[in-house]
């Protein structure tokens with residue numbers, strides 16, 4: 001069977017399907033601070049690993065459907081400057097659409113490459129984003145790069161509150177969603193992965209199948225650089 005395409009028209013179908021099924025959507029911060037008890041809950045999260053220019057199309061599509069999601073941006077990517085005119089405007093536009101922006105953090109990688117104290121880099125990153133976006137930044141999500149999961153080691157050992165944060169995207173206390181729900185993510189060599197209460201399953205279904213199965217709470221991670229309009233090599237349309 002052909003896998004579902006990572007195309008915007010399918011994303012719209014997925015989200016409309018979820019709305020019709022009765023899912024309530026929350027940002028990570030909303031879920032962490034309110035602990036909602038809906039019958040069907042979905043939290044949409046997007047990690048901006050390499051191409052911020054791909055984020056607005058996804059953000060607009062969601063906002064069009066009345067859905068607020070959480071977008072995590074890196075401050076130390078070699079691939080992009082988050083604080084450029086263009087990218088800062090993208091982040092501010094995303095906030096203006098009603099979404100949440102958080103820090104996609106890589107503190108141990110930055111320590112290894114540059115010698116910057118990990119807690120310092122996270123605190124400075126959160127404060128910088130908060131000041132430049134004009135809204136409090138409440139969350140961070142650990143980034144995996146060439147050194148898988150090592151940044152998570154830092155967050156596991158450091159309470160979010162010590163860093164000026166309300167939550168970290170994989171924490172077991174404040175957000176506490178990865179270990180308690182279904183975590184469904186795109187972008188692993190072109191197939192989906194699903195974790196059931198923190199454990200990797202062999203399920204490779206598109207998110208639409210998880211919604212059809214009424215799984216809850218659903219914690220969904222998409223990487224906007226993998227999604228496209230008509231063809232993966234055509235960036236905007």
Ligand SMILES: [Zn+2]
Nearest residue numbers: 047049143144
């Ligand atoms: Zn990442």
Ligand SMILES: [Zn+2]
Nearest residue numbers: 004206207208
């Ligand atoms: Zn699908």
